[in-house]
Amino acid sequence: MFSHLPPLNSIRVFDSAARLLSFKAAAVELNVTPTAVSHQIKALEERLGTLLFERKIRAIELTPEGEKLARAAYHSLHQISDVLEEISNNQTILTVSTTASFAAQWLVPNLDKFYRQHPGIHVVIKTNEHLEDLQKNKRIDLAIRYGQFGAIKYGTKLVTERFGMYATSQYLKDFPLIEDATLIETTWQNPDLPRITWDKYFPNDNFNKMKLKIMSYDQEHHVIQAALAGQGIALVSSLLAHTALQNGWLSPHPTGETLTGLTYYLLTTERHKNTLKVNVFRDWLLEELERYR
Template identity: 60%
Template sequence: MFSHLPPLNSIRVFDSAARLKSFKAAASELNVTPTAVSHQIRGLENSLGTLLFERKTRAIELTEEGEKLAQVAYLALQQLSTVVSELTDTQTTLTVSTTASFAAMWLVPRLEKFHQLNPQIQVVVKTGEQLDDFDRDKRIDLIIRYGRDDGESLHKIKLVTETVGAYATPRYLENTPRIEDACLIETKWKNQDLPSISWDRVVAGKIDAINRRYFDLEHHVIQAALADQGVALVSSLLVETAIKQGWLVAFPNQPRITGLAYFLMIPIHNAHNHKVRGFQEWLINEFVVA
């Protein structure tokens, strides 16, 4: 029935080269030589009677036929991997892409709960401020990102809209009870597409001379506050653990403002993946009980 199909190994090699857009990178991922990858691709092209890649100087690009095969090959290999993992009950990897601050201050402190419920799934957290491309790196299973609340879509699920408040250590608050005397710490986003959330929105017109300090990541702002350096203007979501532990307290008489939203994004090819759906359900439940 399937005698006309090429060998599975050649499909694995092709999938790697297609995802990474490089024979050399594919060789590294598969622990073989670039020559071996090239031979596998050439053999696959000969058996199919068509070119799958355009070879250019120091680069390769998929042909139209290559694009078609790449989409089907990845889905087939992923489905095969999922079923094999279920049958053998072996550990599988779930790769989550998110921002460094969300990972450090919210996700990682809670991951032990997920591991206890799903010991067979190893969660790998990939951090960065720019949105990853699902099509370029299909090893990413899902993305958690922060931005404007522009609505949900089929594969974009809103998790929560944050509030932003002022937080300091009890010791700093005792020594500096007036906001007018405090060092005010805030985030200047690396991602220029994000709207600014500044102390100007909180203390505008109330303080003539403001002592300011800036960091480009929210968890650096929180760490500065934890080190008694000032009052942090940050997401109440990201300081939940510090509040529960008594390390930070809300600075009194300072208003909270509405921040941005966190979204979960799932690629179409992972919409029915059991480990992705399990992580999605756990994540949503964590926000509900929080």
């Protein structure tokens, strides 16, 4: 019945190249050489008697025939993958892309709770301050993003954090006056994010007149680590500082107030939005983060 079909592997290679529009990127995704990808595509084109890609200098583009096959290949492989996952007895892998700070300070410390409820799902965490393209990288099931949340397709708001002043108890005793303390803040790597720094925390004319010693890091978990080492008072998210506060490693500043921060939200794709593992993980996140709202 299906004797006229090309080998499944050639369709898989074509799907990767069509999504990424790059033989080199497809080779990386499939863990083969670019030459192997090129040979597979050429063999598929010869079998079909039509070109699937237009080869240009340093670029490839799908032909109309290639676009038609790309749509069919993507949906077919997606359906096969979902069925295999459904009937397989192997542990399901959920790949999550998020920031290094959220992973280190909140997600990893809380993952054991998820595993106790869902022992059949293994969470793989990818940390990158640069946004992953979920449409191109099909290995990522969902991303936990940080910023300003709006009307985002396949997006779910998780929690809007609050920033506060935190330090070790000993540091607060040694430096009871803000003017004498070292203040630690985060300078985002992403220039599009609104700044949450000490000048925002003290929005008055006296701030510029005060001779404050301010240190800056480009990762919030570095700010927290500096505070844990007794180097100063951290201006950080209470969400990310939760474990340190819960264990008594850090304490709120006695005169400190809280400042509304940015929002964590979950983002997935049409391909993954209805999978069981994504829905289970989203529900768990919403439940766990309820206490911070």
